[in-house]
Amino acid sequence: MKLKTMLDLLAEASALSGQPDFVVVGSLSILALEESFQVPHEMTMSNDVACYTRADPERIFDVLDELGEHSPRHRATGCFIDPVSPALPSLPEGWEARMTPVARPGVKAWCLDPNDAALSKYARGEPRDRRWIRAGLRASVVSLPIVRSRLHSVDFFDQQEADKAHQLIAEDETWFQRGKPPH
Structure with a gap:
C-alpha cells in the first residue's frame, strides 16, 4: 500500500x-x-x-x-x-x-x-511481523539498540508475551550481528 x-x-x-x-x-x-x-x-x-x-x-x-x-x-x-x-x-x-x-x-x-511498531510486532511474533522487522533493520529504519532501550517500558499483555519478545529480539540481535542475511 x-x-x-x-x-x-x-x-x-x-x-x-x-x-x-x-x-x-x-x-x-x-x-x-x-x-x-x-x-x-x-x-x-x-x-x-x-x-x-x-x-x-x-x-x-x-x-x-x-x-x-x-x-x-x-x-x-x-x-x-x-x-x-x-x-x-x-x-x-x-x-x-x-x-x-x-x-x-x-x-x-x-x-x-518504527521502533515502537517493531516492539509491538515482537510481542506478537508472527512470521509476517518478523519479516517486517527484519526489512526495517536492513533499511536502518528500525534500530535494535533503540528497541532494546524501550523494551523495559512495554506494557505487555502477559509474561509469556514479554518472554517471547525478549527471545525474538535476542534472535534478531544475533542475526543482525552475523551480517543481515536477506531473509
Whole structure:
C-alpha cells in the first residue's frame, strides 16, 4: 500500500465517523516516512490499515460495515480498515509523543514510530511481523539498540508475551550481528 491509498481510506473513514484524526498502529504506520524514505516493499505489503479514531477510539467501529474486511470498499479495492482498540498493541512508554502525523485536508494519520511498531510486532511474533522487522533493520529504519532501550517500558499483555519478545529480539540481535542475511 502507498501513503495516498491509506489517506484516501482514512478520508472515507473520517466522512463516515465524523472523526478527522486516526492512530495507525499496524505495519502501515511506516507509510508516514514514505515521502522522505524509500520504504521497503516488505514493510508495506499489508492491505489493512489497523487503526482507531484518536479522540473517541470506539468510533472506528462505526466504519466496519462500509470499510472493514469483506466490505464493499474491500471487495472493490482490496484494501480495508482493521478497527482496533487502543489497548491492542503492546507499546513502550512515551509512544504517543513519538508518533509521526501525516495530514491532508480533512484527515490526519498519527503513525507509530518504527521502533515502537517493531516492539509491538515482537510481542506478537508472527512470521509476517518478523519479516517486517527484519526489512526495517536492513533499511536502518528500525534500530535494535533503540528497541532494546524501550523494551523495559512495554506494557505487555502477559509474561509469556514479554518472554517471547525478549527471545525474538535476542534472535534478531544475533542475526543482525552475523551480517543481515536477506531473509
